[in-house]
Amino acid sequence: MGDHQETGWKSVAEIGGSISRPADVPSAIRARRATKQFKPDPLPPGALDTLIELTTAAPSSFNIQDWRIVVVQDPAQKAALAAAAYNQPQITTAPVSFVFAADAKAWSAQHLEPIFAEARKRGAWPDRVIEYYTNAIPASQEALGAAKQREYAVKDAMLAAMCLMLAAASIGLDSAPMNGWVEDEVKKVIGAGDDPSIAIATVVSVGFGAGGLGDPGRLPREHTVFVDRLR
């Protein structure tokens, strides 16, 4: 991660490879930059597990966790993924890239069963809630229709991708989100073939950055933030 002077927090390297002192959320948000190129260094020990844990802690509609995250590290898979993404250097240079696929049919009974079981075990969802969800989730999703089902699944996957980027920043790693890929090609690479229920939300590469474009800044708030009404 470029310059730590401003935020005052330390990179993984600076704290001796330990990831026990993560940056706070505001610092991680401010420090994150989209990286274009990564160093060949692997992730520090334990980092991948931490990233996966924090990524999959993201919220999702009805907690259906409809992201399907493919962690690409194998050199041949990396090369294939890069080819599906216009050979963007983020993928060719990063030690790991996460493909955020979204399952637009993740609300079927077979997918809901383990979600209900876990929430019941934890005492989070009482039986009456599970009973309600058993009907309400499929009913609401069916009413959405195919295009919105896909959109809803992609929304959830994007939230998980943002969690990944902030988790990476919090432990001194850089990330690169990407839209620049050919969906059908990425689906083939991850083994989803032409399954119409699988959409690709984004691809995020993670590692130690070796340069990007710097902070492009943000528009003044009056362009993007409104009080009570847009118009």
Ligand SMILES: Cc1cc2nc3c(=O)[nH]c(=O)nc-3n(C[C@H](O)[C@H](O)[C@H](O)COP(=O)(O)O)c2cc1C
């Ligand atoms: C959904 C999404 C898709 C993006 N796709 C690409 C991409 O394909 N290639 C690329 O070089 N940068 C890509 N970017 C990076 C943006 O250009 C970058 O986030 C933006 O310029 C703001 O810079 P910052 O992330 O450092 O604040 C993408 C960013 C987002 C959020």
